[in-house]
Amino acid sequence: QDSGDSGAEKPPFAISYFDETIPADMPSGKYRFVVSFEKGAVAAGGSTEIFVFDSREMPPVESKIRLWGNDSELATWLTEHGIANEKYSDDTINPKDIILVGRVPVGQTTEEKTQAFAKLATQIDAGSVAVFLCPEVFREGNDSTAYLPLKQKGKIAYEGSWLYNCDEWARKHPMFDGLQSGGLLDNVYYRELISNIYFSGQELPKETIAGTFKTSGERYVSGLFLAVHQKGKGRIVLNTFRIRENLGNIPQAEQLLRNILRYVSTP
Secondary structure, three states: OOOOOOOOOOOOOOOOOOOOOOOOOOOOEEEEEEEOOOOOOOOOOEEEEEEEOOHHHOOOOOOOEEEEOOOHHHHHHHHHOOOOEEEOOOOOOOOOOEEEEOOOOOOOOHHHHHHHHHHHHHHHHOOOEEEEOOHHHHOEOOEOOOOOOOOOOOEEEEOOOOOOOOEEEEOOOHHHOOOOOOEEOOOOOOOOOOOOEEEEOOOOOOEEEEEEEEOOOOOOEEEEEEEEEEEOOEEEEEEOOOHHHHOOOOHHHHHHHHHHHHHHOOO
């Protein structure tokens, strides 16, 4: 409402006209979704790209995954999508374990979480691979990387998007098999997955896979969305893509997770 009216609210600029879920019974690929009014409206309409995935074509995950933490929703999703999994236990150390960490860490208190992460670090040093889907598991108070099991913890940084946007990128890598990569990321394709947080200041990774940078504005910004670190005989996968939040909704999230798990299952 403006200062010249009598207090009555003005109608919104955009009015919902069509809201419906439409089954995409078509082969996997890129399509154009076109919208226009034939009469009775002045909006010009427009088009956008959409991407269709066939769930039957998702790459299989053959290895059993050990789920660390208390993310029961993630465990249910894995089971419903044919990915064998079991709850992690630190009773025995198996150097071939593939450990997936969701959004809820082990333990409630600082002491409990410190002990749990220390035991997990021992498992990784022995040769296991730990995939950390959600960077928030490392946070304790104002310290964003308090429990990150690396010597040089660095930080998890935030960079908002406004006039000067970041440029997100991903190299050609098996973790991006079947997905757009090999340069700057398509913001339509990865719209729901691209995060505004990134890892910064850790030791040099074994593999840098995806990240972000900004050269415009007042300062230079760069960091990593997805990287593999060597720890002892094992490996750590650090991720800030919004995979966990979009499982079951965005097929790119499922395929990226499957690709990551398949990649770390190989020696």
